[in-house]
Amino acid sequence: MTRKTVTCTINGKRREFSIDVRSSLSEMLRGEASLDSIKHGCDVGECGACTVLIDGRPFNSCIYLAVWAEGKEILTLEGLTDTKGTISDIQQAFMDEGAVQCGFCTPGFIMSSIPIITSDTPASREEIRKQVSGNLCRCTGYENIVNAIEKTQKKRIEERKGSGKK
Template sequence: MGASVAVGGVVAVTTVAGSERTVQDEIHTAVVRAEINGEPREIAVDTRTSLLDMLRERAGLPGTKKACDHGACGACTVLVDGRRINSCLTLAVMHEGAQITTIEGLAGSGGRLHPLQQAFIDEDAFQCGYCTAGQIMSGVGCIAEGHAGSPAEIREWMSGNICRCGAYTNIVKAVATVARDR
């Protein structure tokens, strides 16, 4: 009497009369309305979904990388209302009405690369490429925030983005080049 068993997010409840019924457990969904890469989007998500997982799994934008999932590496960096954030550390539902830019949204019309994307190619600022999207997004934010006045300043303000391959010197050159030519 009153017993229940939970399996895979569904609860089977035995009622007093002995019949069994299935009900959804306490998983709640919400619709996040945001402008993603310049397009208005409405995406239904579980309220516990990170912005990173919403972008990759629900919005179909796999360019933002999932690495540490703890905010320690910067691979998941995106711009929200023009500011850099680690998308693995924030819930998607917290960004209702926001303007979100991912690496897929940087290219100009006709597929022309963003100046920092081109600078990464020109300066050979990546090796394996896993951190590249986060590095570029952080670099775009760093320049927009006015923190790209010197190589030392760039290194300091991009210190939350890790490159395990060690391409830091060329990453800083790429950011400095775009900041100078801006």
């Protein structure tokens, strides 16, 4: 068993881990960093429950080797809540729109929605559906998940417009 040191930024903090080179990023984040929002639903990149952002782009962390994370910036669901426990608008929208049921796919969906809500180009419902189609949910029929993302996207675009005018 070969071990290797991986240094990366996780949720804004520089971290260093000594890991088995065979480990996936999801195993490192759950096992070494105790970031339990990362869920394993298939272990082969089919379900999206382990989605995290790597340098701003969503990846299935179960099929991303931990060693590839060297020097990368990783954002997990835990990183969306600030140090005082205030949650982000997309998390609040998932609550308010009833986009959460069993909750197991929720962390992955919220992470996959971040590129949509941070983009300056408004996405149609159809485009939102396309962008989260790597995440599977069996409880909600996706209806309220799409609603939550659409609502947050609109709100953020309005906010950016508002601040731009000032």
